[in-house]
Amino acid sequence: MRAAPRRPALPWAAPLYTAAVQLGAYATGRLPAQRRTQLLRRHSTNVANLHAGRWWTLATSAAFVEEPLPVAYGAALVATLGTAEARWGTARAAGVFAAGHVGASLLVHAGLRHRVRVDPPDATARAVDVGASYGFQATLGALATAVPHRGARAAATAGLLALGALPVLRRGRTFTDAGHLTALALGLAMGTALRGRGPRPTPGRPSAIPKPT
Known part of the structure; x- marks a missing residue:
C-alpha cells in the first residue's frame, strides 16, 4: 500500500526571524x-x-538592520526563507542562509583587508555592514537551482546573476554590491549540491516511500 505524500512542514523560523529583525530595527531606531x-x-x-x-x-x-525593512522587502524575505524552509527543512534552510551570510562576509573582508587602512581605520574599514541581504541572496540563488524545468531553471539562474552583476559593474559600486553577488554565487553552488535530495522527512509524518504489502 502506497503511503500518502508528505506535506511540507509549515515554515516558522522565517517569519520569526524577520519579525525579530524588524522589531530590533524599531528598537534601535529609538x-x-x-x-x-x-x-x-x-x-x-x-x-x-x-x-x-x-x-x-x-x-x-545578521540580527541587525540599519532601518526597518520596507513592507515589500520584508514580504520577499519571508517568502524566500519560508519557501526554502518548507522545501529543505528548517536546519538546511538556516544552513544555506548562514553559509551565504558568513561566506560572503569573509570573502568581502578578504578582498578589502589589503585595500583599506585599519590602523587607524578609515571610513570603509569602519563601515556599518549589517543586515539579512547576504543570506537572502544566497537563499534566493539556492532556490533558483530548484526550479523543476531545466529551461526555466537556466533562465532564473541567468536572470539573478545578471541582476546581481549590474550593481557591481556600475561606476558608484560599493563593497556590499560585490558581497551580494558573492552571496548569490554561493547560493547557486549550495542549491546545486542540494538538488535532488528533496525535503527532509518530518518526524512523526508517514514516509512517501511505498512499503511492501
Whole structure:
C-alpha cells in the first residue's frame, strides 16, 4: 500500500526571524543617533572588527538592520526563507542562509583587508555592514537551482546573476554590491549540491516511500 505524500512542514523560523529583525530595527531606531551608530558598527562585519578578531559579528550582524525593512522587502524575505524552509527543512534552510551570510562576509573582508587602512581605520574599514541581504541572496540563488524545468531553471539562474552583476559593474559600486553577488554565487553552488535530495522527512509524518504489502 502506497503511503500518502508528505506535506511540507509549515515554515516558522522565517517569519520569526524577520519579525525579530524588524522589531530590533524599531528598537534601535529609538536610540540617540550616535549610540545607534556605535551599536551597529560594533555588530558589523567590517574590516576593522574582523581585523581585531571580533568574529562573533559574523553571527550578530545578521540580527541587525540599519532601518526597518520596507513592507515589500520584508514580504520577499519571508517568502524566500519560508519557501526554502518548507522545501529543505528548517536546519538546511538556516544552513544555506548562514553559509551565504558568513561566506560572503569573509570573502568581502578578504578582498578589502589589503585595500583599506585599519590602523587607524578609515571610513570603509569602519563601515556599518549589517543586515539579512547576504543570506537572502544566497537563499534566493539556492532556490533558483530548484526550479523543476531545466529551461526555466537556466533562465532564473541567468536572470539573478545578471541582476546581481549590474550593481557591481556600475561606476558608484560599493563593497556590499560585490558581497551580494558573492552571496548569490554561493547560493547557486549550495542549491546545486542540494538538488535532488528533496525535503527532509518530518518526524512523526508517514514516509512517501511505498512499503511492501
